[in-house]
Amino acid sequence: MMSCLLVFLILNSFTPLTAVNVSAICDDNANVTSLLQQLKSNVSGIPDEAFQNVKNFNSERKALYNKIKAISNQITAGAFRGSLKKLENDFEKRVKRRIVDPWRTRLLELIGQIKCLIENLPKCHPIVDSIPPSIREVLYYPSLPEYDDYVLVLAHVTDCWSGVANVTLSYSVDSGESVNLTMYKIDDLYRAEIPPQHYGLNVTFRVYAFDNAGNMAVSQTYSYVVGDSRPPVISYVERVPSVPNYNETVFVYVNATEPPLASGVEKVIVSYSNGTEWINESMRLQNGLYVAEIPAFPYGTLIEYVIYAFDNASNVAVTQIYSYSVDDRFLPVAIIDAPKYISESATLDIYIHDDNLLFGKLTVDGETLAYFNQSGSYAYMWNTTGISDGTFTLRLDVYDKADNHGWAECEVIIDKTAPKVEIELPKNGSYVNGLAIIQVNVEDLNLERAELTINNSSYVWTGTGTFTYVWETTRNDDGWYTILLRASDKAGNENQTSLEVFVDNTAPSLVNLTWSPLEPSAGENVSVTIQAFDYGSGVKNVTLWFRTDESKWQRLEMNLKDGNWTCLIPGQNESRIVIFYIECYDNAGNYARTIEEIYAVKAAQTQQQPFPLSWLLLIIIIIGAAVTLTTYIFRHRRKGTLGKTVALLSLK
Template sequence: MSKTKCFTMFAAILAVLIVVSVYAPLAVGCGRWDRKPPKIHWVMQHPKVPEYEDSVLVLAYITDSKSGVANATLCCILNGEQKFEIGMDRNGSLFFAEIPALPYNSTLAYKVCAFDKAGNKACSGEYIYVVGDFHPPTITFIKQFPAKPNYNETVMVIVNATEPTNASGVKELCLSYSTGVDWTTMVMTQNGTMYTATIPSFPYGTTVQYKVSAVDHAGNIASLDLCSYSVEDQYLPVAVFLMPKNGSFLSKTVNVTFYVYDDNLCEAKLMLDDVLLNLWNQTGTYTYVIDAVALNDGVHELKLRALDKAGNVVESTLSIVVDNTPPEVAILQPLDGSFVSGLVLVEVLSDDANFDHIELTINEAVHTWEAKTQIYVWKTAEYGDGEYRITLVAVDKAGNKAEKQVIVVVDNTAPTINSVKWTPETPTTNRTVTVTAQITEIGSGIRSVSLWFKRLGEEWQKISMALQDGNWTATIRGFEEGSTVIFYVECVDKAGNTARSAENYYVVKAVTAEGFAGIPLYWLALAVLAIFAVLASTAYYLHLNRRKRTPTATTFLASSL
């Protein structure tokens, strides 16, 4: 609020206080019966026409000759809808209240209502005011891009203008520009809190003037002083490499493609390791072919230099790596011509100073890795038996390739053990047993055949079987009488497939002895026993007869005596 407004308000309040001091004694008094309401002598406000930033002071002079004024209230209606009340303070008979600042274009209607101590009410007439806005917007920021424009280059002007919170608000900003004859005006585009407008491009040497004005919704206008700039020529020539890319690895033939441009091009030079290759004097896209085979392996620098007639110079450089040496490559496992089965570990290796990747191909299935060494698990069970070609290709970053191939035979079919026989089928004590087996193998071929055996209750023992007359043969050593011997045949082919026969067994019997002339010993034993029995019976009989004869002789001898 300005100093003038403050002084005016102070003078008004002082005048009101003087009037109140004169008339207040006349209004004092009360009666036992008071049916007359208070008297509102006058109501005034300050300022008369408030702005969005002004609070409004309402003064009312109120008296009551009997019971006295109890209180006064300021009853307000904002924009015809929102009602609110403000209790008024007092100084004797002078009542006052302050209505807070309101936004621009707000309409406030108010009246003063007073009550005496007897409860009688009096209300003033209605007073109305509309909040105004008498200040223009403030332009806080202005910037042009670029600060020094070149020919054929537009200029963007960015402006920020603001108004206080409760003001009418910025309506629009306008940009006017001139090249010395007429003025052209355009409404600026709002983008967030900023406003932008674009001045078109002009030829070199043109002086452009422009100014900005801001208008709020209350019609207040703010304008800035003139701004100006001169169109310059600061464009550098364009000189860019299109191919190859910086850091590219190259071999054999190198196609260097580049683009040069300037409205006033003088010349363009292409150099390799600071050695001039060729010159051009026109804008355009060019391709120059370099024979990389004639270059040493390693890093080389390409340089493109463009000069215009104004003396502006630009250089563009890139590095290339020449590599005419192919990678080293090897398939470590499996070996060429080997037989494989089941899960096969394919171990590959490559080496190169600029290694990129390796490609492993098995039966048209391609696997790619960016590591120099790799172990791939080949599930041969998913493939049929037969011959397969494993191809390893190593590629370096320059595109050089090296290839290695091996051929292997997949054999996932185990041999067939057709029959197992042994003789004798019932061996006797310490008698050896010969085991024979007939085996068929139509794939990789038989690597080994083994005979596994053990006496019941002991550990397994293994012996190799030999091929004899088309049968695989091995001998089991002899065992003691009553031994139970278990055995089976195991065959492994060259691909590692294993076949195993069913387990067989035999029990070692006792040795049977033979008598004379082919008579078995047990018959001889029976005959001996029979003879012994006859002899024993005869001896016993003779013994009995002898005892019977002995008493007679005794009697005879006694009689003789």
């Protein structure tokens, strides 16, 4: 609610739009002036929150205010078309970019009214200012600019009508593309600076002046050629060697330069004298320095030399006179070249040289190996059989008759111990499949190279310690493979070891699965039989997994008997569903499994109770007695004894 009230108060602080009768425009331009004054008032009253993408609100208000003032000056001068363009292209676009609604909408409405009035002003008012500004005088300093001079251009420009709007300095170099610089007014003079230009270039420039009515004045064309009156700078002079020997040439190095925009160094000359005449030698530019050679002179000769540097503007720089005396300070040459690592023996390449050689001596850790009394090259055979492993220093000392001493030394390592190699994994004769881990160990203080070879494939490295290589065995056929580990050290000692493994990536085969009975009764065990084959690493184990519809998976190890793997699934309760499958692993870890089989447990069959033997015997006796009795009665029917016999039998 407070924000809405704030916007209402701010909008009402804007000066209300004044209705203007367009038909009254031709009387004068007071209506436009009034609306511009109203626009100034509204801009001054814009709050900070009306601006967007603006860091300094006061500066933005001032910029808008100044643009309104410029438009007003143009209208006063009669530059109606120019004022309309400035209002549209400068002020109106800035309002659209920098001010947000609702303030933007109110300002644009007022701008629209002003534009309408300005468009009709040319119909009623003739142009007031048609006279361009007056360029009274143009000066530049210095009058003869050099390559490092900024040229200050001063222009005295006036306009008695609409006033000077801007003054521009336009210059070009060697008739190239023009560069425009805005001239700023200081103490009634407009000024700008032409930056330094390269030596020898022709710079031309003119001054353009514009008034607020759009009139333009152009000065005459001024020009100057950039000069160079300063010689090159010689900042560095050196000779090598500083104290030359009797048989050495001397290289003189000079750093002679000029600034980037100057005329540039044309040539550098070294002039030297051996006491009889002066000889001039042109110096050549090499890696940023000028170089020349002074030839070798006999011992004791005094050499003097001086450097001259010329630029392309004919300026010249001259150094002081330098001098040196030729001496004999060359050390004897001593070079020893030996292998860094040595096993049983090595050839040492020796070179010694001096014009006044006294002798040379070869030592190892202070112990003398050989002497040399002539300059030249030698091949010394060093037998290290009786020397233990370790680090030794070979030193070659050479002396000349002038007591100069030259020497050279190198460090060698005697190593007669072969590298230690071991294949830790896999074991010899083992089975591998899939991604096989090969773990090896190589130990040597000066290992040069280790190589792991599997048949024709090799992997090479240079480090010591334990290394692991992952062998993708599925890219190879099943069968026996040789793993070879070789290593050599920097002294040439070698060692190797190998083993064989069997690659088996083929899973076992499971066939002829049977079980009996197919539909067991409650409590009846089920015998399961299957055949397992593996022609690679061989069958390791066969396992049967079973469960019922009420229990979890249970494991049964199957046993090999007469070429078949068998086991018994324990009897289950009536109506249970039994699910089982068989899995098999070979010795390489490959795995095979059957599909899940299923059978149902049926109800137990009712069995008839056996007839008691005692009852059977009794029945047989009764039947026999009955037969006997019948026969007897039939035979003795007529004797009258039937009643007694029956009675006897009954008693029995």
